[in-house]
Amino acid sequence: MNLPLAARFGGRQARAVGVSLAAVLGSAAVAAVLVATMGLSLADGVAAFADGAWGSAYALGASVNRALALALVGLGFIVAQRANLTNVGGEGQIAIGGMVAAAFALNPHVAALPLGLAFALPMLAAATAGAAWGALAGFLKARSGTNEVISTLLLSFIAVWMLYGSVQSPALLRQPMTSSSTLPESLPIPESTQLPLLGADLGLPLHVGLPVGIALALGVAWVLRRSVVGVQLRAIGLNPQAARRAGIRITAATVGVMAVAGAFGGLAGAMMLQGEQWVLKAGFSSGYGFDGLVVGLLARGSTIGVVAAAMLFGFLRSGGINMEMVAAVPTALVVVMQGLIIVAIAGASVAFEGRRAVP
């Protein structure tokens, strides 16, 4: 701690940024080559991508909202990661959050609540339900050592199918069946439960979830870097035996940290429903949980890393969708690019740190 800032952050941090930039640019170049070999116009593709990612106020807002959901899942991931727990259950936690938020928002009593409670309560309920879903995996881990990678993944499948079931059943969340063509999805949630927009006049679809997300990111950064709990989680992650001997409650920490990760996922689900989609349908989580997991992995424990990776992936997704619609470039290309970025960054870190780890 007495070291000058430059010495602590200088080399490693700078290199991490450099590696990430190189990975992004490199994979963009590979993607460009792929577009060209497919016989499509590179210029059209790039223009469509830029247009979709940040070309209009709407596009910009949509990209940021995507990034927000990814960042929330990523934040939960790095909290759990600090205690050496890997939460791969973001997808299911989003589904649970979306489902619970929809159930609350569609309740007329909730929709009638004053003072913004109409939209806040579903969010809180979704976070709580996500926390319970995550805590379940934590409890299994603490109680009988069940690997949390497997339990969170399997719990994800359960949650995703539960959501599917809930929008299929009129007794649950499915909209009233007026004809045989009524889609298996919920009614749109009432306006009072939708997240208020911040820049409606500018045509930016940004909602109050954004400041909430920023506050949470700052909170996570503070907890991990400055709080007693942050140090204790680190001790658990690095040497659980020594942490136990030092009287740190490992069981409570394991359950708690997985609950936090789940709460972040649940909240992401609520924001996706109440901020953008307004209707709960099958396929609601559509891979955000897994992209969020990748965001968390790429961030390597850093909050800033989560924000950066989430932005990158959010813009990539938005641009990719537009690229397919306008320039006939398949979205799969964006997935290829994501993959290349992951491999490049992970490979670079292995190359740099793997070598150092050899005695």
Added chain:
Amino acid sequence: MAGVAAPAAPWRVPDSTPVAPGPGAAPAATPPLLHIDGIGKRFGALQALGDVSLSLRRGEVHGLLGENGAGKSTLCNIVFGIHAPDAGALSVDGAPYRPKDPADALRHRIAMVHQHFSLVDDLPVVDNLLLGQARGVLRRREYADRIADLSRRYGLGLEPFKRIDELTVGERQRVEIVKCLMREPRLLVLDEPTAVLLPEEIRSLLQLCRQVASEGCGIVLVTHKLAEIREVAQRATVLRGGRVVARSDAPDREIDDLVRAMIGRTAGERAGGAGSECSRATPAPAPANRPAADPALMLDGIGVRDADGVERVSNFTLTVEPGEIVAVAGVEGNGQSELGAVIAGMRPPTSGRWFVGGREVTRATPRELTQVGVGVVPEDRHAVGCVLEMSVAENLFLDQLHRYRRHGALDRTRLERDAADLMQRFDVRAKGPGAPFASLSGGNQQKAVLARELTRRPLRFLLAAHPTRGLDVGAVEAVYDHVRSARAQGVGVLLISSELDELLGVADRLVVMYRGRLMGTCPAEPAERERIGGWMAGHAA
């Protein structure tokens, strides 16, 4: 040395009269099977081996004795090509031998069974043996026949098509041995093969050793159990601190000398000797002075069974009064680790009860033990005592971080100031309180752990398990000075170590553990050395 033409050296059964296979008996012209000449090996600051020489004849079982950390495994790993020596040379059957890697060692027909098995649990025995040996087409049938042959020949009772996870630990070890035997080795290295075995399995393993040796193979048997050496070894070498401290051509008759060599007898070399007299000049406050006080520690019939149901500690009863240092002596692996784990709160005993300051803590968590005033210097500093990647300050207050909370955040300024104080008091040398714990030398790490454990309030009782292992002489003295000052403050101390001289130098009373039992209690006086040595070797008083 025993000639190549006479491979079947007479090996011994437990109580056979010694048949002299002595080095002088055979013609000296033929080179030994394995000759190790002045091997040295250094790992960073640690001199793991220094000038170690050893030679082994065909058909000989050679016992390699020593405490943990004495360098036995390092020596084996050098023979098997895992480590390259820094100094010295090896030869096999007279030809220079310098293995590049284990595969190279195997090509020289030198095989090793490691302490930890490398078997695939889900595969049958035969597939495990095929792994790494078969090329091209898998001739499973042929291998199975060979396994069955070997199993019959050596009475191993192995079924080739049984899955590994259906086998007992002893059977798994026999699979590892068969893996070696299929290569028709001329030298077999067994690294602590009996540590994991039940008594009857040990007997059959030793029988196997005899048979394999009788066919001309040389065997290096690493152990710290003396009974095994007495039973099968024709010769023995004792390592201590990386050096050869004793050799015996008749270990069955010289077992007591070997014990003494293993645990160290040279007074003055260690903290014991002269230092012990000084410490005794200021005797501990006699427990009788404060009859009203509850004992610092009371173990009442503690028993510990491991996961396999083997009893590691049995009916262990011991009392430590406030202001008393009680030493637990014994050859390692006689239940001391399990006893230490119970007292550290890392596992509950399977039977019996125990108390600290009169309060029952039989099933207390480490956190609760800290609250009643138990300090623990754990046996494995790195695994339990500290978090290497974290700073010295964080490690010093890992259990008290909640006291350094300011506006909710961890007050690092105050934490590091207090850490710097503590580091000065306990002479912990580091770049600063923020330095990573891993950057400290072993001695300073141990002083830091002591600093944490001895400054707990309340502190009624301290468990120090091997507190001086791996430390240099200066650090050893410092550690014991701190332990003595804790005693002066009325703390009861239980000191577990295999360094008898150190124990005699610092403790008030000494008990000996052998096979999980308390063999005897005596004042920690050098005059008791013979009696203690006997207990350690398993002779009842």
